[in-house]
Amino acid sequence: MYSTLTAGALLLAASAVNAQSLNVTSGYINYTTVTGYFLQDAASTNASGFDYTAVNFGLINQTYPGSTTELTQWQQFSAQVNALNAAAPLNTVYKVLFLGRHGEGYHNAAETFYGTPAWNCYWAELNGNATTTWYDADLTANGINQALVAHNFWQHELAVQKMPYPQSYYSSPLTRCLKTANYTFAGIQTPAYYPFVPTVKELLREGVSIHTCDHRRNRTSIHDLFPSWNVDDLSEYDTIWNGITAETNDAQDARSKKVLDSIFSGDDHTWLSITSHSGEIGSILRVLGHRSFSLSTGAVIPVLVQAQFLPSGPPPSSPPYTTSTHCAHPPVTSIGSLAQGCVCSGTAAGGIAVPIFSVSGDYPAGAGFQATDLNTPTGAGGASVTGSARHSTSHSTSTSHSSSSSGHAATTTATVTVTTCPILSSAGASGSHSWSSSYGW
Numbered sequence: 257m258y259s260t261l262t263a264g265a266l267l268l269a270a271s272a273v274n275a276q277s278l279n280v281t282s283g284y285i286n287y288t289t290v291t292g293y294f295l296q297d298a299a300s301t302n303a304s305g306f307d308y309t310a311v312n313f314g315l316i317n318q319t320y321p322g323s324t325t326e327l328t329q330w331q332q333f334s335a336q337v338n339a340l341n342a343a344a345p346l347n348t349v350y351k352v353l354f355l356g357r358h359g360e361g362y363h364n365a366a367e368t369f370y371g372t373p374a375w376n377c378y379w380a381e382l383n384g385n386a387t388t389t390w391y392d393a394d395l396t397a398n399g400i401n402q403a404l405v406a407h408n409f410w411q412h413e414l415a416v417q418k419m420p421y422p423q424s425y426y427s428s429p430l431t432r433c434l435k436t437a438n439y440t441f442a443g444i445q446t447p448a449y450y451p452f453v454p455t456v457k458e459l460l461r462e463g464v465s466i467h468t469c470d471h472r473r474n475r476t477s478i479h480d481l482f483p484s485w486n487v488d489d490l491s492e493y494d495t496i497w498n499g500i501t502a503e504t505n506d507a508q509d510a511r512s513k514k515v516l517d518s519i520f521s522g523d524d525h526t527w528l529s530i531t532s533h534s535g536e537i538g539s540i541l542r543v544l545g546h547r548s549f550s551l552s553t554g555a556v557i558p559v560l561v562q563a564q565f566l567p568s569g570p571p572p573s574s575p576p577y578t579t580s581t582h583c584a585h586p587p588v589t590s591i592g593s594l595a596q597g598c599v600c601s602g603t604a605a606g607g608i609a610v611p612i613f614s615v616s617g618d619y620p621a622g623a624g625f626q627a628t629d630l631n632t633p634t635g636a637g638g639a640s641v642t643g644s645a646r647h648s649t650s651h652s653t654s655t656s657h658s659s660s661s662s663g664h665a666a667t668t669t670a671t672v673t674v675t676t677c678p679i680l681s682s683a684g685a686s687g688s689h690s691w692s693s694s695y696g697w
């Protein structure tokens with residue numbers, strides 16, 4: 257019903273990547289997290305160490321008006337969501353999103369191995385090391401197991417709690433999410449009318465960074481991996497990642513709203529599974545007005561969302577991307593106490609914005625990338641990086657989202673350049689400009 261109302265009013269093209277062509281002046285979807293149903297949306301719940309499989313996905317035990325205790329808690333909650341929708345005005349809909357983070361990928365393991373500063377400053381910009389690859393990172397064995405834990409838990413909950421089946425499935429186009437969605441849901445008997453056939457959405461990808469783990473393969477190889485899945489949203493090549501610029505949190509939130517708008521205006525189902533990333537789920541939670549809640553690899557968070565379709569609202573924004581700098585060689589120093597940055601080795605060219613390697617030449621042959629990937633990020637940011645800008649970018653471009661590096665400079669010789677790098681820190685999640693979770697998690 258509401259989808260008929262809004263499909264015309266809010267025409268969000270499937271190719272939502274073309275941000276500039278979207279015309280949302282005729283409507284605005286306002287999202288609110290409805291609290292009081294899940295432990296995760298309560299300020300008192302500690303996200304660190306939270307195990308969704310130990311607490312029924314976090315659903316709070318309670319009775320709702322008219323509910324009967326003969327029903328399971330999830331059946332009662334399902335009836336409550338139906339009641340909310342039945343009582344809602346025609347411009348309002350409630351949906352339950354299951355936001356699942358991919359299992360551990362090779363990039364996660366490598367970040368642990370090298371330490372976050374060195375990872376961000378140098379290693380993440382390579383496609384791997386001599387023994388591991390992490391561009392568009394695949395799942396590690398541990399990551400597969402985490403997805404299978406999710407699989408077993410879903411299966412248990414569907415059978416024992418009789419919780420509603422997801423009615424639609426969405427995934428980021430990055431390999432670790434595609435595979436996590438598959439390991440989680442493949443083999444679960446689903447209703448014939450709600451089959452497990454995910455729609456791959458370009459804008460559910462991880463925060464765009466210069467990390468090669470966030471650079472996706474071509475559409476053909478995604479289609480070949482899971483031939484029945486819907487990849488219509490994707491262009492053949494990745495036109496967003498360019499190895500030079502990165503999304504700010506504001507740019508990422510604007511793009512998260514775009515993909516949510518696309519889903520909410522194009523899908524009249526209530527129970528949706530979305531497989532994405534730590535940074536992107538963090539951004540989606542911000543857009544939904546949910547408190548910050550960091551997920552460990554493979555974890556799932558449910559959110560009850562109220563969406564109001566308003567005739568107008570704040571205009572869509574497309575905050576620019578910013579140029580990232582990095583070291584040209586393995587950093588001299590990278591230890592926890594230098595968490596604000598790395599000390600690059602070499603000359604002043606060490607802290608640079610030029611990609612360490614070229615997309616056309618340096619990926620393994622047949623990896624699914626090509627030089628045309630290296631477009632300017634017209635999609636969500638609109639920042640234009642010209643040839644000269646690539647070579648003249650100063651370090652100041654990164655200072656707005658990094659801590660001062662002056663303290664480290666004092667410890668180095670004149671030929672050493674200090675590059676500040678975005679740092680991952682779970683404690684930093686509150687600041688809207690924190691880069692904490694946007695980097696390839």
Ligand SMILES: *[C@@H]1O[C@H](CO)[C@@H](O)[C@H](O)[C@H]1NC(C)=O
Nearest residue numbers: 276277278279280281282283
């Ligand atoms: C956007 O939609 C409004 C209302 O339908 C229309 O008046 C306006 O011309 C459109 N703008 C663009 C850029 O298409």
Ligand SMILES: *[C@@H]1O[C@H](CO)[C@@H](O)[C@H](O)[C@H]1NC(C)=O
Nearest residue numbers: 299300301302303304305306
């Ligand atoms: C949250 O839990 C972690 C361990 O899982 C603990 O170290 C931390 O102190 C807890 N934080 C609060 C505010 O209780």
Ligand SMILES: *[C@@H]1O[C@H](CO)[C@@H](O)[C@H](O)[C@H]1NC(C)=O
Nearest residue numbers: 295310311312314315316317
């Ligand atoms: C709800 O109650 C059941 C037992 O009746 C318990 O196992 C479960 O942990 C409770 N859930 C929460 C979120 O407290």
Ligand SMILES: *[C@@H]1O[C@H](CO)[C@@H](O)[C@H](O)[C@H]1NC(C)=O
Nearest residue numbers: 362365366369385386387388
């Ligand atoms: C490559 O990185 C992995 C961590 O992901 C590490 O285990 C391995 O030892 C590294 N290989 C080399 C040659 O340094």
Ligand SMILES: *[C@@H]1O[C@H](CO)[C@@H](O)[C@H](O)[C@H]1NC(C)=O
Nearest residue numbers: 435438439440442443481482
């Ligand atoms: C998809 O999941 C099934 C079931 O776990 C598994 O057998 C299959 O290998 C997976 N496919 C891919 C491409 O990972």
Ligand SMILES: *[C@@H]1O[C@H](CO)[C@@H](O)[C@H](O)[C@H]1NC(C)=O
Nearest residue numbers: 284286287288566568569570
């Ligand atoms: C969206 O909803 C929130 C909470 O109800 C409200 O504070 C805010 O003003 C609304 N935004 C718009 C654009 O109507």
Ligand SMILES: *[C@@H]1O[C@H](CO)[C@@H](O)[C@H](O)[C@H]1NC(C)=O
Nearest residue numbers: 473474476477622623624625
């Ligand atoms: C797509 O990527 C695959 C590797 O994943 C490669 O073999 C194929 O040639 C690529 N296709 C195109 C059209 O570039």
